[in-house]
Amino acid sequence: MIWDEPWTQIAMQEGGTTIPPPKSLLAEGQEFRCVRCTNPLLDLQVWADLVGSRWTTEELGMRLEGAWIPCFYDKGELVATCVMRPSSEYWILETLRARKGYGRPLIRAVIPWLYDKSDGPFTMAYTWELGLPGLLGAWWKGWLGSATAIQYGWSWTAEEGTCGFCPRAWEPLGPRLALPTLFHDASGAAIVSDSGLGDGWGYVTLLRGEPDWGAIAKKGGWRFIWYRGPTGPKGFEWTGEFVVVGLLNKRGHVASLEWCTAEIA
Secondary structure, eight states, X not given: OOTTSHHHHHHTSTTOOOSOOOOOOOOTTEEEEEEOTTOTTOOHHHHHHHHTOOOOXXXXXXXXXXXXXXXXXXXXXXXXXXXXXXXXSOEEEEEEEEOTTOHHHHHHXXXXXXXXXXXXXXXXXXXXXXXXXXXXXXXXXXXXXXXXEEEEEEEEEOSSSOOTTOGGGOOOSSOOXXXXXXXXXXXXXXXXXXXXXXXXXXXXXXXXXXXXXXXXXXXXXXSXXXXXXXXXXXXXXXXXXXXXXXXXXXXXXOOOSOOOOOOOO
């Protein structure tokens, strides 16, 4: 990542910075573009292959509506990408995928683009899922300066039809939901988003109360449900993951560390 970059070091300090980030110089044959999913310069199928998604191009168009897609090319080949979603408080970094050695130049190009697109200083929100060794390593290297909270990953597993050694036998109950869907009952509500991988996973993006997870799983065709938060809902178990919730260049009060988007998982 870019946590040891001079501008990033300043932006991780209390109050952030208004200093413009430096524009990075690209090597010969390299190109950076930030486009909408409808831009003809972007081949969504090639993009999906790099990201590792099994959403159809039509579904990707629905899930990426309103988002910007930074793309980094080397000799005409897409080698790194992510998704930037604007909100009222910050830009949300999602779906960062890069071939070895290309993650840093991608983010180096994204940050000046965000500054120009925002007409000045901006805040970038992100999550970073780590195991204990990774978390300790990030802390030791000083990479957690923009962390606002350390949460945990939690998972729920359906009681019926589970088989840890034969996941391919699982089939969804119905057509997968192309967009995050609100489920609610008398006990609570949750917005859950399908992984898009056909693996039976749904991801909670917003939770209030204690809804019936079994009913939600049946309606969404999920075998597993994942949630991030300081504590797990009833019936969820800790996955062993630590989830860093960060705000790079945080300047002042931020109302919420929750965001509900159609992330390309």
